[in-house]
Amino acid sequence: MNNQTDIDIVIRYLEDPGNEQLKKQLNEWIQQDAGNLDIFLDMKDMWHGDPLPAASAFDTHGQWQELNAVLDNVPAVKKPAEKGRVIKMARKYWAAAAVLLIGGTWAYFGPGSYKTFATAQNQDSLRLPDGSTMYLNAHTTVRYARGFGKENRQIKIDKGEAFFDVTKNDALPFIVNAPDVEVQVLGTAFNVKAANAGVKVFVQSGKVSAAYKGTEKKVILTPGVEASLKHNGTNIDTRVHKKNNNILAWKTRTLIFDEAQLNEVADALEDFYSVQVKINNQQLSDKKLLATFRNMPLDEVLDIMKKTLQINIAHKNDLVEIY
Template identity: 80%
Template sequence: MNNQTDIDIVVRYLEDPENEQFKQQLNEWMQQDAGNLDIFLDMKAMWHGDPLPAPSTFDTDGKWQELNTMLDKVPVAMPAPLVNTRVVKMNRRYWWAAAAVLLIAGTWTWMGPGGYKTYATDMQQDSLRLPDGSMLYLNAHTQVRYARGFGKANRLVKIDKGEAFFDVKKNDALPFIVNAPEVEVQVLGTAFNVKAANSGVKVFVQSGKVSAAYKGTEKKVILTPGVEASLKHNGNAIDTRIHKKNNNILAWKTRTLTFDDTPLNEVVDALEDFYNVQITISNQQLADKKLLATFPNMSLDEVLDIMRKTLQINVTHKNDLVDIY
């Protein structure tokens, strides 16, 4: 938060959380920057009486002076006359909330955004057990965060990018929520996969039921086992697809690719996603050829060699480019 407008948005919502207009304004503001959600959650916690950071860590008097200086420096347009001007005196709690913004900003350099725990992977995969007992499996190039107090006041996980599989411990009193770019996924107890890509977000359910929705809208879908939803960035339509049991959505986790009379064009899609390469079928007459094979944790060259012999096709592989002809 860098100005009074941001403070107004959060405080108006905290004072009247049932107001639909305030909810919408808050939602739009939080989507402007990934760190805004962290700031809001910290302000909300302090608004409801959670303790502020230890005095030894923060210069409270200094922060108040910073706030007063900031408000004194708000520019005033001189040429235009003031019309219907009104002055609103902020109550003590409103001023305290504004000061809390500066306190939160002071934590940024040593705690990360709002004290959130952040986990990120590079080329490797990883897994971790969340405080509520749920398991989280991270694909390569994935970043997730969850708030302090996870499992007590909320069970909220934010996936900034990449792909993660969630095996959620059931808790009827505390829904498990995953925030992805523009999309919110909510469950009670289930196992599901979330992939946040450049084009949008995909949600696949292995067991249980999941609600996937565009943030700030009523557009949502209930997913059951075997169903995948695709939610595009800046979109409002939700596409769903039913997958047969032997699919490769979770191949990144199982490290096994399975093809059951799968057309070559679908095989290519799975290989591109699994090995992070670009594959072209130069001869489109080959696109309908079907592959029956299982590849347990094999290298791409091993897979391509088996495909070449099985389907009687030609394959070249150089760097991250593969050509089938």
């Protein structure tokens, strides 16, 4: 679904809010991405000529909770006399004003209190207003306040994985909010991954504080250390990684295995290629791989593994079986 189609879904609904089919399409579209609700709410306000909310008053979380009520109670819109011409012009306006494409990453610059960036099957990078750089993995959604770099330096990761190279500013701590977890730094380089099970934070340089929101439970991370924080959890597990690890392989596009055990290799392949890797013969777990793969196709990597480790590997669709 492209951005023109996305905007058309909202406009068709606003033209005929009583249409159950349009309401269903709108609801499905909103559920696809956290940023879609913001687009809908802002467009609805502008459609009806309502004043836009002030940044401090815009409650996205509350809007999510009230979504069903919003969809059920939007009043009918008066149709203009020259409906066909006006609607065509309106659709062109929304498509141009509400969504901007940047190198495969879409960014919403609507009148809400923050900007939302999302990637599909691509990766992208963005220089933030304070001079910091944010690298986004595929299928990642982040947002930051319009006053970023002046009033605060807060970023929210709704889903996915991002690496931050942070410009030092003692007066404005750099804060990353992920589900249930808050990460705070002054100047450093670190990676945050928000997955279904929880949040992982890995530090490349500097120091990072990772904490459960609303609690005193936190940990200070130094270079090479990764913290795992579970959703609705209380414990923070930490792990020290050796220099050659694959946590940032999605960014460097390079997999490095330094006498890595096969189960560790399997985990890295799953993250890097978005596949499921099963080791059907556990006697193979002790085998170790010494290899470097620089942005190579999965089948080429598997072929080298087969010959190097003298093992059998089958790859079909999204499943890799080692036996």
